[in-house]
Amino acid sequence: MLHANVERLKASLVDMAKIGATPGGGVTRTALSDEDREGRNQIVAWLQAANLAVRWDDLGNIYGRLEGSDPSLAPVLMGSHADSVPGGGRFDGIFGVMTALEVARSIRDLGITPRRSIEVVDWTNEEGARFEPAMACSGAVAGRFTPEYIYSRLDRDGKVFVEELVRIGYKGDAANRPQAIQAYFEPHIEQGPVLEAEGIPIGVVTGILGLKWMNVTLHGVQQHAGPSPMRSRHDAMVTAGRIIAGLRDMALEYPDPAVATVGRIKATPGIINQIPGEVVLSADMRHWTGQGHEEMGTKALALIKRLAAEEGVKADVDVFWTCPPIAFPDSMVGLIERTVRDLGVPNRRIVSGAGHDAQYIHEIAPTGMIFVRTIGGKSHCETEDIHWEDAQAAADLLLNAALELAR
Template sequence: MTRLQTQAQSKAQVLAAPRLDQLRTDSDRLWQALMDLAKLGATPKGGVNRQALTELDRQARDLFIEWCRAEGCSIRIDNIGNIFARRPGQDTDGPAVVTGSHIDTQPTGGKYDGCFGVLAGLEVIRTLNQHGIQTCAPIEVVAWTNEEGCRFPPCMMGSGVFSDQLALDKMLAQTDADGTTAGEALDAIGYRGSDAVSPSEIKAYFEAHIEQGPILEDTGNTIGVVIGALGQKWFDLTLTGVEAHAGPTPMALRKDAMMGAAEVTLAVNRIANAYQPHGRGTVGVVNLHPGSRNVIPGQVKMTVDLRHLEPATLDAMAAELEATITEIGQRHGLAAELTPTADFAPEHFDEQCVGAVRLAAQRLDCAHMDIVSGAGHDAIFVNRVAPAAMIFVPCENGISHNEIENATPHDLHSGCNVLLHAMLEAAGVVDADEE
C-alpha cells in the first residue's frame, strides 16, 4: 500500500480502483466545494466579491490549503503569493503535471470564474486518493495570485511573475485605490511566501475554466478544446474637429468629430467581420466634447480593441484600421491621433497538451469542439515557459464577470473528468504490480 493510500484510509476507506477508462470524479463533491468557497464574499445576488489580497481572499486561501493538506499534499507559496499544492508521484523529484486557476474575483463576480479550475484540480487529487491511484509524475494544483487585476493592476499578476513576463518588484509596488501596495497587502494577509518554484518543475499544465462566452452553449457542445488565445491590440483614438452651433451650421460645412467616430465604429466592426472566424473588433469607450445637445461635437476620445489568433492577420487588421481612420479624418476635416496602448501577441497552446484534452473528451464521449479564448487566462503566461492547454465548459448565456454567472453541475463535472483524464495521460499511472 502506498503512503497516499494510507493517508486516504485515515479519513475513509479507499475504494477499489475502477478501470482507468471508467474513472470519474465526484460531481457532488466538486459542486459542494464550489458552493463552500462561494460563501466567502457572497453577494445578495448570488455572486461573489472576493478581491485579491483582501481578508476574504486570505480566508479562501486558508480553506484551499486546509483542503489540500487533508489530501496529503505539500504546500509551497512563492514570493508573489501563488499557492502550489503537490501530490507526489512515483518520480518524487520529477516535473509535475499541474493544473489550476485563481480564486480572486471581480467586485461583482460569479462562483465559477477561476474557482472552478482550482477546485477541479483539487477534485482530481481527491479522486486519485479515493481510489488509491498513484501517478508516475507528481500532480500539482496552483492557485495563482490576482488574476483579475481589479484591485491591483495588471491582471494575471501571479502567473506573470512566475513566468518572468512581469517584474516582481514592479508588481509588489502596484497600488490599489487606497494607496496600499500589493506587497503590503500580501504581508497583511500573511501570504508573501519565500518558496522557490521554477517553471522547469512543470511537465504539463492544464487549466479548466468556464468559457465566459456563448459559443459552446450556442453550438450544443460540453467541452471546448482550447487551441489558443486571441492576440490583442488596443488603441486610444482622438478625433478633433470644430464645435459649432447645431442650428446655424449646414451639414456640408461641419467638422463633426462624432460623425467621424460613428464611421470609425462601423469600420472597426467591418474589419473584424472580414477576418472571421477569429476576428474581433470593439469600441468600448466614447467620450465627446463639449457634450451639449445643441453643439456639434468638436472632439471625441474613444478606444478600439482588435483581436485575432494569427499575428499577421492582427497586424493587417491594425493597418487597415489606421488607413481607414486617415481617410475618415480627411473626408470630415478632422485631425486624428491614434495611439497604441497595449499589444498582446496571440498564443497557440502546446499541441501535445491540446491533444490530451481532445483525446480525453473523445474517450469520455463528451460533445466537444476546438475553440479559442478571447480573454486572458493564467495558462497564457504559463504556456510561454511550459507546455499548456485549457479546457472550457459552457456558462449560461455566455455571461461572466457578473453575479448571475452560472454553470450546470453536469457541465462542470464533465470538464473535471476531461481534466482528470488529460492529466493522467500526461502524468502516467503506476501499475499496481509495480508498487
Template structure:
C-alpha cells in the same frame, strides 16, 4: 470519479465571496476584481481548502498561489493545473474558479483513494487573469512565464492610482518566493467554454487546440470643450463624436471580412467633462481586438492606426494618443497533451470535439514553459460568460473534472492504487 456534490459545494461557496444582486438579470452575480478585499477573502478560502487537502501552499512575489502534492520522485518536474479566481465586475461562478477548485477536487479524490503519483501535482491560482483592474490580462501567469517582469507588473495602476504592488501588500498576498516559475512537466487547465460551440453540437467536453491572438489598446481622443448651444457644428472638435466614429469603423473592419475572423469590442468609453451642455473635450476608450491569425491582426491594427491619423487630419483641434495595454499572439497547444485529454474523455465515455479558444487564458502564457492544453466544459444559455447568467450544470462540471483527473494521473504517473 470525483465527488460531484463536493465540487459543486466548493463552486457555490466561493461564489458567495464578492456576490451581489444584479439588477439587470435578477440573478446573483460575482464582483471579485483582482486584489480587492473580496479577492483577498476568496484567496484565503482557497488556500485553506488547499491545506485541508494536504497541499503545501506557497505564494510568490506576484501573489500567485501554488499548492503542491508531493510525488514519489520529488525531484521530478510537477504536473501543473489551475486557473484564476479573480473576476470581472459582472461575473458568474465558473470562469476560472472551475479550474482551481477542480484541481483541488482531483487532489482530494487521489487522497481518498490512496493514489500516489511519480511526479508532484501542483494546483495554481494566478493573479489578475482578467486584466480589468490593472489593465493587463493574464498578468500573474505572464510574469510566472517570464513574458512580463515583476517590476512592470508591480508598477501597474488601477483607475484610482493604486499600484498592484501596493495592493498585494495591503491585502496580505505579497509572497516571498520567486515569481518566475520553474518549467513544469506539463500544464492542463479545465475551464468553462464561455461560448456556444459545445452546446450547439451537444458535446460535453472540448479539447482546446489553442488560443487566438488578443490586442488591447487604450485610445484617448483630445478635442476642444465648447458650449453646446452657441458653437456651430463646423467649428467643433468633438471628442465624443470622434470616439463614436472609431467604434463604427471597427465594426466596418469586422463586417468587411477582409481581416479573417476579426472581432472588435469597445468595452470602456467615457467622455469629459461629461456634462449635458458641453461638447466633449476628451474621450477615453478601450479597443479589444481578437484574431486567430497574427498577420490579419497586424493588418487590422494598422488599419485602425491609419484611420486615427485620417480623423486627426479631418478636423482642426482633434488629436489622438494610444497606449498599448496588452498583446498576445496566437498560441497553439501541445498535440500530445491534447491527445491525452481526448483519451481521458474516451475512457469516461464522454463525446468530445476539438476547438480553438476565443477567450484568453493563463494556459496561453504557461505554454511558453511546458507542453500545455485545456479542457473545456459546456456552458448553458449559449455559453454566455462575464455575466451573472453564466452557468454550467453540476453534471457537466463533474465530467470535465473527471477528465482533468484522468489526464493529470496519466501525465504524473500513478504508482499505487
C-alpha cells in the same frame, strides 16, 4: 476511465461563491481584497485537508502539491485563478482552481500515487480588474514581468500591489515558484456562446486569439451645440460614432472568431449641449493567426485616420498592448481530445477568445486548456452559470489527462 466527485466539486464551488457574494448572485472578489484573502484562506484549508503540501510564492500564487513517487521530476500543474472582476460570476477562474482541487482529492480517494508530483495552482490577479496588467502573476512566473514591476502596480485608490499582498498575508518566497513544469492544464468556462449554440459540453482549446488593445483619442473642436452649423463642425463624437461602426464592419469581414470591440468611451466635457472637443475610446481586436492579427491592426489604424481626416478631427492612436495569437502544442491538444473522446463526451476544438494564465505558462511549459459550456455565453457578470454535468465531464477529463502525464 477514472471519475471525479462532482458533488464535492459543486459543494466547493457553492461555498466559494459565498465569499464576496453579491446580491445578484455573483461575486466580487478582486485581487488582494479582503474577499480574496478569505477565498485564499478557504483554498489553503481545503488543500491542506486533502493532504497536499501548501506554499505560496513572492507573487502570492498558491500551490498545493500532491507529492509523486519521484519528487525530483517536474510536476504536472493544474488550476486557474480565484480573483474575479467586480460584479463577476461564480465560475470564471475559480472553476479551474476548484476542478484541480477536486482532481487532487479524487486521486487521494483513489489511493493513487503518481510518479510525478501534481500541483494545484491559484494564480494571483488574473483579471487585472484591480491591478493592471491582467494575468500579472502567471506572467511573472513565465518571466514576462519582474516582481518589482508587479509590486509597484497601483489600484484606482492608489493602493500598492505589494502592500496589499503583504496586508492579506500572502507574500511568500520566490523560491516557492515552480522550478520546472512538466505540463500545465487549465480548465475554464468558455465565456462565449459557441459551445452552447452547438449543444457541446466540452471545448478542446487549440490556442488563444492574438489581441491588440488601443486607445484612440480624438481631438475635435468643442463648440456650443446650438449655434454651430453642422458643416462648420469638427465633432469628436461623430468621428467616434463612425469609428465604432466602422470597426464593427471591418471585423465582420473576417470569419469567426475574429472580433473587434469598443468597450470604453469618454467624451469631454460630456454635456448634452456641447459638441465634445475630445473623445477617447478603446478598441480591442483579436484574430487567431499572426497575419490576421497584424492586418486587423493595420486596417483599424487606416480606418481611424481616414474617418478622422474626413471630420477634420485629429486622431492619436496608442496601441498599448499587443499579444500575438498562440497555439497550444499538438501533444496537449491531442491528449485532451483523446481523453474527452474516451470519456464519450461530445466536444469540439475551439480557439479561446479571452486571455488566460495558460497563455503565459504556455511560454515555459506544454499547456492545454479545457473549456466548459457557459449558459447563455455569459461571463464577467452575476448570471454566469454552467451545467453540473459539464463540470463532471471537465473534472473527469482533467483527472485522466493529468494522471496520464504524471504516471
